[in-house]
Amino acid sequence: MKFDFHTHHERCGHAVGSVREYIEAAIGQGMAMIGISDHTPFFASKEDRPSLSGSMARSEFPAYIKEVLQLKEEYEGKIEVLLGIEADFLPEHLDLYRSVIATYPFDYVIGSVHEFAGIGIYDSEFWEGLTSVRKLEVKNLFYDFIAQSAKCGLYDILGHVDSLNRYFYGYPELRTEAADITLKAIADSDVVIEINSSDDNWVPDGYFLERALHHGVKVTFGSDAHEPERVGEHFEAVGRHLYDIGYREWAIFRNRKRLMVPILQ
Template sequence: MAKSEFPKYIREVLELKKQYHGKIEVLLGIEADFLPEHLELYRSVIAAYPLDYVIGSVHEFAGIGIYDSAYWESLTAARKMEVKKLFYDYIAQSAKCGLYDILGHVDSLNRYFNGYSELRTEAADVMLKAVAERDVVIEINSSDNHWVPDGDLLERAHRYGVKVTFGSDAHEPERVGEHFAAVAGHLYDIGYREWAIFRHRERFMVPIAW
């Protein structure tokens, strides 16, 4: 949304919190890009509002857009590996910056870049170790019927002790909570027994029920 629209969004959600108090728990959250050159601006804006959680997501890194599949197809195999490593490095940086409670769709290139998952790199483990060390939560994002991260990365995340939460990333109201039970079951099979929720930027771990 435009910067000018942000205060209106905040007011609307706070009004909904009051309107549905005792009936539906309404949480005030945002998804904020990870833009290294603008971190202090983001930090000051985020600090000014009573947010329940902040999701940090990489949509562009090193001048590359995560939806630019045509660019990806033009690359050599070696360059594709470099791009994958760059992406994981950005995710690791976002974990270390201390701005976010949750990291959104941390393996999103797997959705848009053909053959991405077949490229194996230790950069994924370096990223997961950074997330675990900073104790940031990663999101299992179920939009587009293509969950990210995939099973392989989630299993490694569990091995490193990375905590998880769930996000439907719904762009239409009827898709809110889509695949919730299936994601819960998948996490349980991997070995997870709890996931994170947030209130007032404080994390609570709750049992996975499915």
Template sequence: MTFDLHTHHNRCGHAHGSIRDYITAAVEKGMSYIGISDHTPFFAETDDRPSPEASMAKSEFPAYIQEVLSLKQEFAGQIEVLLGVEADFLPDSLDLYRNILGSYPLDYIIGSVHDFEGVSLYDTGYWERLSPQGRLELKESYYSYIEQSAKSGIYDILGHVDALNRYFPGYSVLRTEMAEHTLRTIAAHDIVIEINSSDELWVPDTWLLERALHYGVKVTFGSDAHEPARVGEYFEAIRKHLLDIGFREWAIFKNRERIMLPLER
């Protein structure tokens, strides 16, 4: 069975195409499941839409939910549409997000770290200005945020873990015990991590996935598509990659319940 649990659409301000476009693309590719998981609004902010190029408005969120639920019914029998969201891990707003997201009939919640200690995961310049020790400390700070997100109890999936590898040169070669500690925490809290294929540098990398398997961490797949044509991108290659590492199953979610599917066809 083919699936993709991580897709965005035009409501978030930085993706292209409607939700229907993503579902149609998945149907055309013969997929079994398509997850719609756009960025949650910034619920803790006073403004309705403080970041128009990052997330939908708070006032748009109920319409987003309703549209996906409607499309679930419309496409029943062609493909199973899953209702998800991608929520930023914001340590000071956990109760607010827990209460709001818990009031909707979501199939799953992806928790992603995009900013930590005031640093954006896209800020290559900041990274390049750091000393070797400063880079190691920043990597450990990032893992601390990942660990906290796993402990929060809000998320079913941790999104694009180690995405800094895409933007911070030399990131992957820095080894820290904090990586192992974080994986042990993820396993202890039984949270799934995604293999994210938003570009050709998939994350996490092979080393972290091997360690994840060692600790019993479960995995899933998300393309992080921001345009319909990229739905399911690299699915088959990643399936084979996970088999080579030693994984034998991966997860999807329905009604916040995890279902494990075999990697073998």
């Protein structure tokens, strides 16, 4: 079974293509399931759209839900379309996000960390200015934030875990016991982590996934596609990679319920 649970589209302001185009691309890839999971609006902001390139407008959110549900019905029998969402982990606004998300019939919710302790995950310039000791402290802070997101109970999937691998040079070589503490928290919380194949630089890396398997952490796949032609990218290669590590199954979702399916069939 081929699937992809992490895709974006034009509403978020930093992806291209309509929801329909992503579904059609998935059909062209022979996929059985395609999850649409654009970024939530900034629900806590007084502005309808505080960032034109950061997320969809709050006023667009009901239209997003309606469109995906209509397309789910339209494409029934051709491909299973899933209603998902990617929500930032914002501890100070958890109750607000929880109440909004509970209003809609999502198949799954991805929780992602894009900022932690005032640090942006894309801020490689900030990272380069740190001492080696401070870099380790920052990595530990990031892992603690991931653990908090797992424990909060809002998410079914944790998105691009260990994403700092992509942006912070030398990050993977900084070994810390915080990784195992975080993975144990994820396992205890029974949350799934995705293997995110975006940018041809998969995260998490093999070391982290080996530790994840050791702790019993379940996995799924998300391309994080921001262009329709990248839907499902590297799906087969990621599956083989996981199989080589020792995984034999990964997770799919419907109606916020998880089902484990074989990786290689």
